[in-house]
Structures are given as structure tokens and as C-alpha cells.
Amino acid sequence: MRHAFWLVVTFDAELAEIALRSLRVTLTALVIACIIALPLSALLAVRRFRWRRSVIAILNALMGLPPVVVGLIVYIFLSRSGPLGALGLLFTPTAMIVAQVIIIVPLIASIAHQSLRDLWAEYHDLLISLNVSQFQKMRTLLWDARRALLTAALAGFGRGIGEVGAIMIVGGNIDNATRVLTTAIALETGKGEFALALALGFILIALALGVNLLIHWVGQTERDSRW
């Protein structure tokens, strides 16, 4: 335990690189996932179409998507002998981002949809009477629910940064290329180096905390009279 503590305090260059790579992969995946999931959830709240209920049910179910399975499917697609093999993306950070996007989109979309649906119930009459376009309705909802959406995004970040099954498969845990905190923890545990594994775990928790606090601070939530 003391050894683990010292490893964190003396935070060496390799640890820093691994931690930064974790952040880079998950934050990129988060940005892409938000770009997909937030408009989708707004559309589901605002628009009535035939398969709407089914889409919502599927999104909710996919929240529990096992990362290992996602990893395996992405792997099969990106392998040289798979349909997208020519891109040569397997065992690169890009492949890890793809897998994480697939894992966190349903989560963000489902949580976001919950809050947008409640808000839509409030806004419905007003927005209809103003006769605004579909796009304007979605924009209004997304903007006014931004704090709730932040929570959705943070949930997605949490699932992404702590995920190991998928990125282990599609990234391959290559030193200096695709090794991130979670796969490094798995590796060090495998070597019986529990102190180092624990140190990496501390850094992972600190990172998750740090990002959450930073986003709350930037978003100015929980302050003054704002809701």
C-alpha cells in the first residue's frame, strides 16, 4: 500500500503518458458520442413516429451492452480479414474510440431522453403555440436541459474511462501505443504486481474525479440561484 502511494507521488513519465492516453481516448469518444446521442434523444422526445417506442426500448436495453461483445464485434469488422480490414485500424487508438462510442451512445441517449421527455411535457403547449420548427424545438430542449445533459455525458465518461473489456480486445494493450490505465491495471495484476496495479487504480479514480469536478466548474452548476 505504501509502495503504491509512492508510485503515485513520483508520477513518472510513462504513467503520465498512459493516463493522458486514457483521457484522450475516452474524451474523444465522449465528444463523438454526444454529437450522436444528444440530437437523437431530442428527436425521440419531440417527434412522434412509428417505431419511436421500439427505438427507445432498444436504446434502454443497449445501456447494458457488454463491452466485451462490442469489442469482439468491432474487432471482427476491423481485422484485416474483416469487412473494414483495408483501413488498417485494428490495434490503434482509433479502434478503441470506435468501440467506446458504441458502448456509451445508448447510455447517454437514454439518460438524455429521460430528462428531455419531462421537459418536453412542460414545453409542449408553449412551443406548439409558437409554431416553431422541429429543429428549433430540439434546440430549445437541448439548451434548456443542458445541466441534465451534462449528467448524461458524465455517466458516459464514467463508463468509458473505466472500461477494459472492449479496448483490451480492439486496442491490444500495446506498450506506448494503445496501453491505457485500465488495460495496464489488468496487465500488472496479471504479473502479480499489485502495488503498481493499485497505483494505476488510484490515478484512474483521481482522473475520473478531476474531470467531473472540472466539468461542473466550467458548467457553473450548483451555484447561486441557477438551477
Place this chain on the structure above:
Amino acid sequence: MKQFLIISSLALFAAVSAQAETLRMAVTTSFHNSGLAKVLLPEIQKDLALDVQLLVVGTGQALKLGRAGDVDAILVHSRAAEEAFVAEGYGTHRREIMYNDFVLIGPADDPAGIKDATQVTDALSAIAMAEASFVSRGDDSGTHKKELSLWQNAGLDADGFGRWYRAVGAGMGAALNTASGLDAYIMSDRASWLNFGNKGGLALLFSGDPVLFNQYAFLPVDPARHPHVKAELVTKLEDWLTSPRAAELINGYTIDGETLFVFNAK
């Protein structure tokens, strides 16, 4: 402040892509856990300006990666599977590089009494007779295949074993962790054992039978089948791995004063 944050996060995403030439090689967990890679890779980087990216998997999976063309070369230790790989036309040839050996690990008080066995088959028979807990890799790796062949040599069938035989389906380190937790017997390569950090109540009980020697071979993936593999770099790497310089580094690698690998490339 917000601008600063946005700019700094953008800088974070701008990946540095100016790198040396890279090559992907699938290696076994036992090779990687030995720590030899940490000695060889920086030297390769220095001598050839070649960045070798290692995918650490079991022999079975390493060969599959080669079949699919997802790696450029393979360094594994399971002769029969390697020869099949070359015969099926996935690899150009098989080049022996070095060998190390397997050892039997078990609880220090040795309930099955294998310490004084003369042959590894006797030791395994003793474990089976005593039905002492035994952890098997169970992951189709080179070590796992070797272990199964040894049970066979002892006239035993691993499929018919009772609950004392636990196939964990994991890498060498994870399997050693399990054995350490269960105080069970396990077969490991010497290097992984010496480097293992969580030995607990386990000790090295049996080694030295020539059957336990473990030959590592280098297999380039055939560019005729997978045109994208970096055949030229692979040849450079093979030449380096079989050079006197590699011999010196491999033979000179020790843990706690014990030599782990013997260079035998021809």
C-alpha cells in the same frame, strides 16, 4: 480561463504522429512476462530505428492474428502449431531463436510429493493420484498445449479429471495468481515464475527434465497472402534477432542470477 481550457484540451488531442517505422509482432505472455522484451526492444529501436509493437497473447491467438494478417510477425513456442501455420501458407518459414524451460510450481509443503520425482510424467502422475489442486492455463496457449501433451505422456486424460483440475482460461500471470490463491500446483515457464510478484506460499518444486525445454520460434507472416505486411522490416528484424548481438543480450539476461533463455538460432 475557459478559452485556456479549450485550447489545452485541443492540444491534448493533437496526437504526435511523427514516429519511427513500426512493426507489429504477436508474442506469448510467457515471453513478455519474462521481461526480456524490455531489454531487446530498446536495442532494436537503437540499432534498426524500428519500433516493434508487441501484442501479448497466447500462442493460439497469436497464430490467429497472423492468419488474419493483423500482425507482421509472430514469436511463439508451440512447434506443431507453428509448422501447421507455415504448411497452410500463412507464414513464410519458421526460424528457431532461443529456448527456456518449464517448471512445476506448487505449495511449498508439497502435499503430492513431486519434489523428488525424476521425470515430469512421474510428478504429474503423483499430483493426479493425490488429486491435489492443479491450475491449468486452459487458454489454448503454447504453455497449455505443452501441459496437455505432458498429461498425455503420463498416460492420463485431462478431460476426465475431477474438480481438483482447474482450467482458468487466462494468461500465465493470472493463472499464477489463481494458483497462489488456491495453494495449487501449476506448470509455468521459468521466466514468468521468477518475475512473478505474488508468490505467496508457492515454491518451485520440479524442473530439469529435458522434455520441459521450450523452443521459441520467429514466424514472418507471408506477404503473398497479406500484401500489407511489412516484409522488408520483418526480414531486418529476423536478421537482428539471429545476430551475435541478440545472442549476447539473450544469453546475458538473468533474474536473481539465473539465466533464463539460451540463444540457439542457426
